[in-house]
Amino acid sequence: MIARITQLFPLWAIAFSVLAYVQPTLFVDLKSTIVPLLTIIMLAMGLTLTPTDFGNVARSKGAITLGVILQFSVMPILALVISLVMGFSPEQTVGMVLVGSVAGGTSSNVMAYLAKGDVALSISMTAISTLLGVVLTPLLTGFLAGKTVDVPVAAMLLSLVKIVLLPVGIGVAINTLARPAIKRIENILPLVSMAAIVIIVAIVVALNKDNLAVQGMAIAVAVILHNGLGLALGYGLARLFGFEPTVCRTIAFEVGLQNSGLATALAMKFFTPVAAIPGTLFSVWHNISGSILAGYWSRRQPEERDSAQLAVES
Template sequence: MVIQLFPLWAILLSALAFFQPDLFVGLKTQIVPLLMIIMLAMGLTLSPKDFKQVLKSRKAVAVGVLLQFLVMPIAAFAVAMVFGFDTELTVGMLLVGSVAGGTSSNVMCYLAKGDTALSISMTAISTLLGVVLTPFLVSLMIGTSVDVPVSSMLISLFKIVLLPVAAGVVINTLFSKVIRKAEVALPYISMFAIVLIIAIVVALSSSKLVEVGLVVAAAVILHNTIGLILGYWVTYLLGFDSRVCRTIAFEVGLQNSGLAAALAVKFFTPLSALPGTLFSVWHNISGSLLASYWSRRAVENVADKDSSN
């Protein structure tokens, strides 16, 4: 019941953070440790055989990464044009659309009964590819070059995702009986951590959220919705089972918007960072709503789909 109320907790704590930001601003330095806790919790549910299975899912990985770097950049540009954004906001939208999938996609996939090992692998692959593709896509569509901080991105990926997940897999492999007994608590730990991260992001962005207005918020919501819908239905129509469809939907629709905001501030203007800031808040809310919905629905396998035809 508590997990099903995940979206409600996210919205309530976001509202508290918006009206009382001082309660959460001081926790800014805890975002990375909280993400590491989340990734460790997920790693504890995985074993080496899960990642061996991913090697058999090369088609799913290829389709997911292709959708990631086609759907989101094109959708970002289209939405910016429809809303008539100026260059600064258009750059901000394109940065959100051109970065890799965010680590929150792994959390939502885990809670939604998706393929967590596939999700983590896709996040890692898209992050590495994003080092080259993010500046290329932004330059291609806006005509402005962006220098991506390669070394810091790789260090962050290693520290926040790969290291804690690997540690979790090792611990689970060595102490599987103990972990099985504690496994029921892991979703609650992940939920608490992600809700707190959402609140911190809202608190840090509260003044900008007042200034930006509803137009950019509407654009961000539309952009995120397009990614989630196309990520799911394109893979469904290609014949993947619902676990993979859920996974790719989150990978495509949930972006590393924190990186997008950071790149915008560093290479463009604070106004260009607003789409990334809003996306950071919204995609966690929309992702938690969708994860809550899918967590209550059975997973349909390819065999089940074939037998129903």
């Protein structure tokens, strides 16, 4: 029963998005729960991991390198190309490029978890790309969109520690010290994560109802293209380099799902509300598309790695 509910993740995400759009008052006051919900999600994932999982990631330098390179090449370039092809204004373009230039979001960790990807690898890539993004986000935005921004370094690092590293670390420690107890509840952990991310999606929709109502369809199409191509290229290029499906799923989410909340905040602080629309829409859409893809992959067992893939990964 629990597994069936979890497999319907995409439908729950869409249903709650519609509900939040029609009745935003049900979710607006829950804004302050977003960070605690993210923390719960990361704790739940940590409870499924052991130190050995991260030791294995340390031997996957090829996967980490490819994922980070794709993160800061595929997404910013796609953002600029789509903006130019669709004839966007400078404000719309800088908003798109900001979304493409930020690091991967914590939602990629959740989707990798639900899609039977490599969660430890996902968390490691998110952490590395977040740290690199401190330098690369303003550089890429300035180079591609002709603008410069100041990235809140301290706030970003603190957020990473509080939302990702600390709860995951606590979860790993608990799982290591009390494995028998955790084993009895591990079947409900995906359900906890699913419920939390669905509520977060609903809150984001409710908070941005007005922006979603007045913005043009062109930006929505651009965001869907940006996200979809990022997911497809992330997976396809990883497969092209010979990585096993579990790693390819993880890289796909790392490339296609962005820290669009940061992009929205930077756009509001340094540019205009128009520049924040791509980030706002991406925040909603990538959770829906990610949940759909995660739901699909959760029903398909990844293939076992072979010796050739192991050679590439190492």
